[in-house]
Amino acid sequence: MTTSSQIKTVKIAYFSGTGSTARVADTFESELTRRGISVIKSEIKQGNICSDEKEDLLILLYAVHACNAPKIVYQWIDSLDGKKQTPVAVISVSGGGEITPNTACRLSSIRKLEKKNYKVFYEKMIVMPSNWIIKTDDGLAIRLVDILPLKVKHIVDDLLKGVICRTKPKLIDRVFSRIGEMEKNGAKFFGRNLRVNTNCNSCGWCAKNCSANNIIMMDDKPAFGEKCILCLKCIYGCPRQALEAGTLKFIIIKEGYNLKDLENRMQGIQLAPVEDLAKGYIWKGVKEYLLED
Template sequence: MILYFTATGNSRWIAELLAEATHDTAVSIVDCLKQGPIPAGLMEVDRLGVVFPVHSWYAPRVLIDFLSQLRLPDCCYRYAVCTCGDDMGKGMNRLAAHFSLDAAWSVAMPNTYVPMFNLDDEALCRKKIENARHAIASIAEDVIARKRVWNVHEGSAAWLKTYIVNPLFVRFVIGTRNFHVDEGCISCGICSKSCPVGNIRLVDGYPVWGKQCIHCMACLHFCPRKVIQYGKATRKKGRYRLESYLCRFTTPA
């Protein structure tokens, strides 16, 4: 079984590719949280994969909370694959201290955190997505062979990013007061439906953010009118939809 947590779609795509290559089943952690019980048979698996996006050089807290509930057989082969714009810092090591892992990989995917960074240009997105396809093929071979591999790109100042910057980011940056809606909202509710932690509700047809935000930016990227903003900087930046890139890249010339 492969458990995945996703917001903008990168980790779901990786999990589905990996499931196909390893003849396994990809299960959404978001769906598990909405439905309540932990998937039947999970406590008896002999191989478990976890796929998730990096949030400020660590795993999203909702993923950590979910994994803390699992009780797996001692013989279970555990592995994790994280998706990141560039590097993971020491985030995988920090995760493994709470949820032991036999193998781990990082896969670079298009960056989506537009409050602080620009979207990758189309050429870079194309390169990352195609590289990810090849990476998953190699990862799948190692998973099937149950190899103990640790192929995680930590980047520079890795310890500082994960153990100093991340806690500061969680405490002082993650919040919802800077979210707002420009003119043009059509009250479609897509922002509410796309939020993986159910943190958005519509009031008089407009989104209102609660206190459980994880700064995944799914609401911002999936808004069809591009009117959801975070502060002022996102007005000048694009929006990311993995499906549109995949469609564009696979359409014959």
């Protein structure tokens, strides 16, 4: 396995909808750069074909979508040339952690990479605040953000030592993963039914920043196609909060989702113990993640 003396250049390929995975990618870049390693960072977007850099290690990062990688990540993997046999670490990012139903969320992407002759030797989950359905308590959310550099440091330590870390997904989660693939069709329906409210000033931010190229400007208003991948970037990112869900409204967190806003409002606030904030099965993975050694 490739060790630190052999790793001179690392490519970080990442997909981020609402900013959490981008923050993780930035943190990996900082940690690797601090250790004197050259970093190529590439955001995965629609039509962004894999370039031909000669990295010694590939780190693939993506936000978990319905117990899987987003469709756009599969498309990116399909664009790989399949000749490099480069070592790969697959890092998923979720709001729930490494518990059911997410333990198989890397399986499909790993299989696709291996079919392309990439050597996946490491996989891990990074936990960040939830951006859909259930809002993460601010006390837990800020802890997840604050602990990120330490978590990344531990992963980079493993990667540079050549530590092999592969997991065995639970059978039930393999089923959830298969079922979750149906979301990719549901995303088209969600995207077609996005709504524009009176806050819109025709700035075009949504069209410029849609990772799937699902939004175009027509008559100075956003128009939506069938390429949506349900990342929610347009809804949470619009500077004027001008976009709304026309269907599946329950998945949107009313308070919005912005890590910088979280950090600003939590400055100087005394935090309750993790055990008091992470109660019940739904937060079990978050609690374990924050309290593990």
